[in-house]
Structures are given as C-alpha cells and as structure tokens.
Amino acid sequence: MPERRRGAVLEKALLDAAWEELTESGYARFTMDAVVQRAGTSPSVLYRRWSDRDQLVRAAIAHILEESRIDAPDTGSLREDVLTLMREINATRVQLVTVMSVQLAGYYQETGAGPGDLFAAARDKTADTLFERAVDRGEIRPERLTRRIKSLPFDLLRHEFLTTFAPVPDHVLEEIVDTIFLPLLR
Template sequence: MPERRRGAALEKALLDAAWEELTANGYARFTMDAVVQRAGTSPPVLYRRWSDRDELVRAAIAHVLEQSRVEVPDTGSLREDVLTLMREINTTRARLVTVMSAHLASYYQETGTSPSDLLGARHEKTADVLFDRAVARGEITPEHLSERIKSLPFDLLRHEILVTFAPVPDRVLEEIVDTIFLPLLR
C-alpha cells in the first residue's frame, strides 16, 4: 500500500501531475479529472486547493518556474551577465518555453493572457538586477535602457527556441548580444 501524501509532498505531487498532463495533452484536453487520475488521488483533494482548471494551470506553471529558477549571474560585465543568463535559460528552459507556447495556446486565448503574463514579472526582476549592476559599474547609462531594450536579448532567445523547438547554439546567443543588443546601449 503506498504511503499517504500530505502537505507539501501532496501539493508537489498534484502540481507535478498537472504539469505532466499539460505537457502530454495540452490545455485544450487538460481536465481536473485527468490530473486526479495522474496523481492517484480523489477530486476533493484537488478541488480543496484549486477551484478550477485555470487556477490549477497557473499554479502548475508557477511551480515549474520555481523549480527551474535561474540564479542571477554576477560576472562583472553586462555582456557576460546577459550571456550567462541566456545560456542558463537556453539549457534549462528551452522545453518549458516550447510547452508554454505550443501547449498553452488555447489557455491564452480563453483567458486573454499571454506567456509574458505568466513569466513577465519574474523575468523583469532578474534582468533588472543585471542592468542595475551595469549602471552602477558605469558600463551603461540608464537613459539607454527602455523596457523593450532590456527584454530584447531574452525575446530573441525565446523566438529562436520557438522557431527551432530546440536549444539555441552558443554562436547565435553571442550574435544576439554582440551585434544586436549591446550596440543599442552605446
């Protein structure tokens, strides 16, 4: 007889099951019942925590993002910080970016949200630390840092992942940073 899960262990199992269901079948075929079956639990256990599938989807995405959190690099230069962060995202989140775009398209359509609504605040805080450090070191001036420019290397990385459905070659990351992004800051 399997051991009964409680508290954080149960919640993790439920969120893992929800994410597995999303990645296997997409949002269009995502149901609370399928998550219950995948988690090996009962509907009341799931509904006590999340009242509907949209709420569960948001929780599952937040759970996965938390599990795949990337550290803010501090290499001493903006170029290396941005490249290091892009490389980390590229190796740890390429599948996540693909799943969030392809499997959740109907979620975004139904809820009127976008991937940036789910990822935006977390990404901005990480990137802001990099740019604040670069300004403090005197590498760049704040007037060159619009939100669009700050997000540009990461937007281009996401685009590359979505076009190829694979991690991006390092030479492409360097090209994004050296020939597109950094020249905009000068």
C-alpha cells in the same frame, strides 16, 4: 499503504501532476479529473486549492518556472552576464519554452494571456539583478533600461526557440547581445 501527503509535499505532487498532464495532453484535453487521477488523490483535495482549471494551470506554470529558475550570473560585465544567462536558458529551457508555447496555445487563446506574460515574472527577477549590477558598476544608465529593452535579448532567444525548436547556436546569442541589445543601451 502509501503515506498520506500533506502541506507542501501534497501541493508539489498536485502541481507536478498538473504540469505532466499539460505537457502530455495539452491544454485542450487538460481536466481537473485527469490531474486527480495522475496525482492519486481525490477531487476535493484538488478543488480545495484551485477552484477551476485556469487557476490550476497558472499555479502549475508558476510552480514549474520557480522550480526551474536560474540564478543570476555575476561575471563582472553586463555583456557576459547576459550571455551567460542566455546560454544557460539555451542549454536547459528549449523544451520548457516549446511546451509552454505549443501545448498551452488554447490556454492563451481562452484567457488572453501570452507566453511572454507567464515568462516575464520569472525572467524579470533574474534579469533585474543583472541590470542593477550593471548600473552599480557604471556600465549603463538606468534611464536606458526600459521594460522592452530589458526583455529584448530573452524575447529574441524565445523567438529563436519557437522558429527552430532547437538550442540556438552560440554565434547567434552573441549576435543578439552584441549587435542588437548592447547598442540600444549606449
């Protein structure tokens, strides 16, 4: 007889099951019942935590983004920090970004949220660390760092993922940083 899961272990199992269901079936076919079956639990266990599929989808996305969070690099320069972070995202996140954009299209349409909204919270924590360090080093002035400028290199990377469904060549990452992003900060 399997050991009974509780607390954080149970919640992780439920969120992992929800994410697996989303990636395999997409939002259109995503049901609470399918998650219950995949997690090997009862409906009451799931509904005690999330009352509807929208809440569960948001929780599963937040969970997977937190589990796959990348630590902010500290190379000593903003250029290298941004490139290092983009290279790490490029090497490890193509599938995640693609799944979140394609499999969740119905979710975005139904809720009005967008992929950028969901990625923003996870991305902003890491990127803000890079920008704070660059300001402290005197590389950039804080008033130049609008929300849009801070998100620009990562938005362009996501755009490349969604137009190619493949990792982005390194020369394109460098072009984004050197010819588009950094000139905006000067």
